[in-house]
Amino acid sequence: MLHILVDLFEQNRDEEKAIPMQNYMKNHFPFLGIKSPDRRKLVKQFFEESGILKEDFQADFVMALWGKAEREYQYAALDYIEKSMKRLDKQHLPFLEQLITSKSWWDTVDMLAPKPVGSIAAEFPEVITEWIENWAYGDHLWLRRSAILFQLKYKAHTNEKLLYRYIVQNRESKEFFIQKAIGWALREYSKTNPASVKTFIESTTLPNLSVREGSKYLY
Numbered sequence: 001m002l003h004i005l006v007d008l009f010e011q012n013r014d015e016e017k018a019i020p021m022q023n024y025m026k027n028h029f030p031f032l033g034i035k036s037p038d039r040r041k042l043v044k045q046f047f048e049e050s051g052i053l054k055e056d057f058q059a060d061f062v063m064a065l066w067g068k069a070e071r072e073y074q075y076a077a078l079d080y081i082e083k084s085m086k087r088l089d090k091q092h093l094p095f096l097e098q099l100i101t102s103k104s105w106w107d108t109v110d111m112l113a114p115k116p117v118g119s120i121a122a123e124f125p126e127v128i129t130e131w132i133e134n135w136a137y138g139d140h141l142w143l144r145r146s147a148i149l150f151q152l153k154y155k156a157h158t159n160e161k162l163l164y165r166y167i168v169q170n171r172e173s174k175e176f177f178i179q180k181a182i183g184w185a186l187r188e189y190s191k192t193n194p195a196s197v198k199t200f201i202e203s204t205t206l207p208n209l210s211v212r213e214g215s216k217y218l219y
Contacts, residue, residue, distance in 0.1 A: 002064050005046045009034060009072060012042060021071075028105055029071040039072055043079045052080070057087040059095050066102060074103060078111050088116055090124040093131045097143065104142040106177060113146035114153050121150055122157070136166040141177060144170055148181040155192045163189065164200055171206050182206065183213020190217050 009032055018033030025031075034042070047053050052061065065077035077099075081088075100112050121127050136147035147166050151158050167182050190197040198218050201211055 001050050001052060002061065004050055005043070005065075005073075005076060006068075008042045008046055009039075009070075009076075012038060025071065025105065025107065029074075029103070030069050032070045032072045034072050036075075039075060040079065043076050046076075047080075047083070053083055057084045057092075059092070062095075062099070066099060071107075074108055078108060081116055082111070085116060085119055088120055090120055090127045090130075092116070093120060093127050096120075097131065097135075100142050100146055101140060106145075109142045109145060110149065113149040114151075117146060118150045118153055122154065128159075128162070136169055141175055144173070145177050145181045148178070148185050152185060152188050158189055158192065160189075160193070160196060164204075167206070167210075168204065171204070171210070173207075176209070179207040179209040180213065182210035186210065186214030187216050190214065194218055 012032070012034050014033035016033065017035065018031040021031040021033060021035075022029070052058065062077045062080060065073040065080075068074075096112055096117055100109055100117075117132070121132060132147050132150060135143035138144065148163075148170060151163055163185060167185065170178050171182065173179065186197050186201065194217065197214065201214055201218070206214070
C-alpha cells in the first residue's frame, strides 16, 4: 500500500521547490518539493485509491512513512492520523510519544500534541497522570512542549490549574520552543478566560517572550 503513495509523491518531486522548503525548516530534513496544497491532493488521491481509511488504524503504515527521509512523508502520516482520530484511544499514547520524540520539530509536534494527544486526553483523562505528567516534568524538549500544548483547543474545558502548573514547571527553560509554547497556550486560553490569564501573567514570573505572546489579546 505504501508504494502507491511513494509513486504519487515521486512523480511530483520538484528539486527546485525543495530548496526553499528545506531552508524554511533550517535544513533539518530533505524535501521532495511538494507544496502543501498539492501534497493534500495527492494524499487524498491515495486515500481513495488504497481504501486505507476504511480499515483499522495502521500504526505500521505511519511508522513506515516516519522512516522515509523526505519530510512530506511525515506530513502524509499526520494527514492520515488526522483522518483516523476516531480510531485512536489511550493505547496509542506510547505510539504518539514515539512520533513526538522521533524526527522532532515544531511542524510535526504542533499537530500531534493538540490533535491526537489532546483528543485522547479529553476522552481518557487518566492518560494525563499516566503519560503527560511525566512529559511536563521530564527533560525531553518536545514532550515538554507537548504537555504545555495538549489542551490548546480545549477552550472552556481547559484544566486551568494543570495548564498553569505545567507552565510554572517549565518557565525557567531557556529553550525558545518552550517559551513560545507557554505564550501560545496562554494566548489561546485568553480567548476563553482573559481575566484568568491576565491575573496569571501579572502574578507569575515568566520569560519575556512568553509574556509577549500570551498577552497578545489582553491589552
